[in-house]
């Protein structure tokens with residue numbers, strides 16, 4: 167088995183990594199043997215070139231030793247000098263190399279989820295960094311269903327301490343449905359926030375009834391995540407894809423089909439379903455609904471091509487296939503979410519901050535006076551257009 171690597175000896179010719187059935191591993195650079203190693207039970211089928219894991223700018227090697235039909239050890243090996251930069255004893259694993267640099271040392275951190283016998287570990291690592299999570303001791307329930315377990319992603323600095331942070335997705339396997347994104351500090355490695363997506367996550371989230379999301383992936387300011395199907399007595403309750411905006415801190419979309427992976431998330435979102443379906447969705451179809459307030463009444467102008475659901479402060483305030491909604495809200499600040507659900511199961515969420523006033527206080531407000539009030543800071547803005 168011969169793998170080709172980019173030139174690092176400087177002669178303009180690529181280098182070769184050669185593995186043999188007897189377990190010999192050699193690196194030929196510049197026409198000479200640069201290093202030799204022996205890996206007993208070397209699995210040639212899985213011997214591969216991966217992204218740079220040690221930060222020298224040269225792609226590296228993934229080497230596995232298998233016993234019978236399972237991996238027993240996996241090695242991240244530097245291609246330049248043959249050093250083992252990380253070793254895991256794993257029977258099953260999923261990885262993403264060269265992910266992102268959390269601690270600003272110009273070395274990207276890698277993500278590995280693996281299980282070994284009775285233990286499951288999720289690790290974010292580089293030669294100079296390590297974050298380890300072993301709160302969920304089962305990758306199989308997610309793996310057997312989705313064929314992958316990569317539930318963690320590096321996100322932009324969430325708490326403002328200069329280090330990037332980590333978002334980890336998990337949900338309940340049975341019982342009352344609940345799912346959340348757990349935000350861990352890239353610096354202290356402590357849990358710094360829980361973003362509840364569904365149900366009550368205030369309880370212990372390390373119990374046996376929790377499982378990892380199969381995928382959490384970042385596309386710019388958007389974090390896509392796949393909430394696994396909860397098996398309720400053999401009946402699937404429907405896995406779905408969610409999209410969280412890391413700038414506005416809101417869930418902005420759901421796709422109510424069982425998705426295995428998100429291929430791209432641009433104007434046209436491309437999704438791969440669990441059974442091989444391909445979905446291409448055009449987001450521009452979704453126009454932002456107009457939300458206006460007058461006194462204590464809030465009006466929502468939607469579009470009857472969609473099924474609209476309006477949430478006020480977490481509860482449903484109205485729904486239906488209508489183009490106009492009108493609601494009276496108590497005085498104060500409210501979080502309004504307007505959800506538009508299309509017939510193909512794509513759901514866009516639009517977030518608004520709305521403040522309602524009594525008719526007495528409103529009598530003093532007209533548009534020009536409002537501007538003055540805002541300028542003098544006497545009142546908070548009546549409504550803020552938060553997301554999108």
Ligand SMILES: [Ca+2]
Pocket residue numbers: 172173174175176177178179180181195196
């Ligand atoms: Ca060369």
Ligand SMILES: [Ca+2]
Pocket residue numbers: 218219220221222223224225226244245246
């Ligand atoms: Ca390297």
Ligand SMILES: [Ca+2]
Pocket residue numbers: 266267268269270271272273274275292295
């Ligand atoms: Ca780093």
Ligand SMILES: [Ca+2]
Pocket residue numbers: 323324325326327328329330331351352353
């Ligand atoms: Ca941070």
